[in-house]
Amino acid sequence: MSEPHRNALLEAHNITVRFGGLTAVDGVSAHFAPGELVGIIGPNGAGKTTFFNAISGVQVPTAGRLLCQGHDLTGRAPHRFAAHGVARTFQTPRVFGDMPVIANIEFGLRFAGRRRRKYLLWGEELGVPWALRDARSILQLIGLASQAELPASAITPSQQRLLEIGMALATRPRLLLLDEVAAGLTEAEVEEMARLIGRLRDELDLTVIWIEHAVTTLLRHVERVIVLHQGRKIADDTPHNVVRNPEVIEAYLGDEMVPPGEQPLHEHEEAAA
Numbered sequence: 709m710s711e712p713h714r715n716a717l718l719e720a721h722n723i724t725v726r727f728g729g730l731t732a733v734d735g736v737s738a739h740f741a742p743g744e745l746v747g748i749i750g751p752n753g754a755g756k757t758t759f760f761n762a763i764s765g766v767q768v769p770t771a772g773r774l775l776c777q778g779h780d781l782t783g784r785a786p787h788r789f790a791a792h793g794v795a796r797t798f799q800t801p802r803v804f805g806d807m808p809v810i811a812n813i814e815f816g817l818r819f820a821g822r823r824r825r826k827y828l829l830w831g832e833e834l835g836v837p838w839a840l841r842d843a844r845s846i847l848q849l850i851g852l853a854s855q856a857e858l859p860a861s862a863i864t865p866s867q868q869r870l871l872e873i874g875m876a877l878a879t880r881p882r883l884l885l886l887d888e889v890a891a892g893l894t895e896a897e898v899e900e901m902a903r904l905i906g907r908l909r910d911e912l913d914l915t916v917i918w919i920e921h922a923v924t925t926l927l928r929h930v931e932r933v934i935v936l937h938q939g940r941k942i943a944d945d946t947p948h949n950v951v952r953n954p955e956v957i958e959a960y961l962g963d964e965m966v967p968p969g970e971q972p973l974h975e976h977e978e979a980a981a
């Protein structure tokens with residue numbers, strides 16, 4: 709097994725998830741450093757969500773090891789991952805529809821409060837970014853301040869996606885996992901979402917891992933992309949190199965993103981890049 713990675717916030721070593729005879733994730737290793745914004749892409753059924761489920765404790769891997777800031781969390785429950793600063797959204801937003809928007813955020817804050825009580829000093833929480841200090845500031849950050857009192861079921865689906873991000877932020881994470889938060893949004897909304905994600909990473913000093921089918925937008929905003937295909941990791945590189953990677957072109961992207969006149973990278977060039 710590979711050695712623990714110095715400075716990595718989260719390390720996945722040879723993660724495999726099997727459902728009966730189906731191998732949904734097949735020996736995937738990846739590490740995520742503090743402050744990184746990383747995309748995960750791949751065709752339908754490639755194993756992206758299952759990999760997310762594994763690295764957030766929702767799905768116990770069949771094999772492999774997960775380290776969060778050096779702590780071995782393999783096989784631990786999701787709340788243990790959350791306690792180590794891992795927060796996530798789901799493909800279908802999981803908000804409390806009958807509760808006001810602000811109460812949804814307060815729910816996340818209560819969880820963070822239980823976890824961080826030991827950091828309380830004179831009523832102030834140490835090390836909490838100003839933008840995450842209370843429910844109002846979080847709503848301001850995600851652009852839902854004027855919807856605070858509405859029931860969550862009464863806001864639009866794209867606002868519900870923002871709310872779910874807000875609920876994840878309320879747990880004061882270090883690592884934010886976003887599963888298709890741009891699904892069903894208009895092109896303008898997708899771009900706005902991408903800018904928000906970049907801002908959250910910058911302003912809150914988060915590590916963000918983002919699964920998305922809106923590949924063109926995603927590639928413009930992330931620094932690194934992991935490509936999954938049939939459960940295997942077939943690339944882990946910059947967007948520039950990934951769109952030129954022959955295996956990725958063959959399995960998923962096609963060659964539309966390679967500028968006209970330019971050839972995809974050959975294997976020896978990839979290794980040198």
Ligand SMILES: Nc1ncnc2c1ncn2[C@@H]1O[C@H](COP(=O)(O)OP(=O)(O)OP(=O)(O)O)[C@@H](O)[C@H]1O
Pocket residue numbers: 727730731732750751752753754755756757758759
């Ligand atoms: N709980 C489960 N039980 C059985 N098979 C599952 C389960 N969850 C996922 N799978 C299967 O595992 C494979 C990977 O699914 P997964 O949802 O992780 O892919 P994905 O890349 O996220 O796909 P999409 O882009 O469509 O969301 C698929 O073949 C899927 O049908």
